[in-house]
Amino acid sequence: MADSDVVTYWRASASQTAQDDLDGLLNFVLPVAEELLGKHAEFYPFGAAVSSDGEASLAGADPGLGEHPASDAVLAALYQGARMSSTSVRAAAFVVDVIVEGSDAVRVELEHREGIALVVLAPYKRRRFKRAVTFGQMSVSSGDPRVWAASD
Numbered sequence: 507m508a509d510s511d512v513v514t515y516w517r518a519s520a521s522q523t524a525q526d527d528l529d530g531l532l533n534f535v536l537p538v539a540e541e542l543l544g545k546h547a548e549f550y551p552f553g554a555a556v557s558s559d560g561e562a563s564l565a566g567a568d569p570g571l572g573e574h575p576a577s578d579a580v581l582a583a584l585y586q587g588a589r590m591s592s593t594s595v596r597a598a599a600f601v602v603d604v605i606v607e608g609s610d611a612v613r614v615e616l617e618h619r620e621g622i623a624l625v626v627l628a629p630y631k632r633r634r635f636k637r638a639v640t641f642g643q644m645s646v647s648s649g650d651p652r653v654w655a656a657s658d
Contacts, residue, residue, distance in 0.1 A: 516622050524618045527556045527597035531616055532626060534562045535601045536641070539612045543630065544637045548603050551577055553584040556597040577602065588653045592619070598653050612641075615649050623649035 517525055535554050542549035553565040567583035581602060588598045600615040606627060614626040629642040 516624060520618070520620060520622055524597070524620045524622055527560075528616045528618055528622065528624065530562060531556060531597055531599040532614055535564075535599050535614055536612065536628060538564065539601055539603070539614075539628075540630075540639055540641070543603070543612075543632070543639045547632065549601075550575075551581040551584055551600060551602045553588060553601065554599045555588065555591070555595040557595055585652045592653050595619075600652065615652065617649065617651060617653050619654050621651070621654065623651045625649040 597618045602613045611629040616624045628644045630639040
């Protein structure tokens with residue numbers, strides 16, 4: 507399915523609340539990723555969630571593997587933490603610094619308890635002499651549910 511088809515499909519099938527929650531989460535986490543990339547040129551995966559009352563908050567995870575755990579282990583701990591709080595949140599995001607087809611990108615996995623799971627890729631370039639990044643054209647694809655399984 508093309509990016510525009512995915513966007514059209516999920517928006518047509520999602521409630522306004524789900525659309526607002528996922529759009530809000532994306533707009534909440536991308537500036538955080540941008541700031542971390544500007545300061546450190548990389549970051550460990552982090553998460554965010556929208557509570558049942560509509561408040562967004564950031565989340566981190568420590569997989570208990572020492573000072574420099576593998577990103578996959580941090581991401582797995584974030585998924586587990588989100589699953590454990592799935593009854594008190596209505597949307598979640600998982601943010602990872604990745605390389606896609608040889609280029610740097612921020613991958614944001616978005617999920618809503620209504621059953622929507624999306625992956626947004628935001629390619630970026632670091633500015634040469636400044637501690638800043640510039641995001642390119644984002645793409646959207648269907649994602650795999652990590653928090654709310656299809657049978658929930």
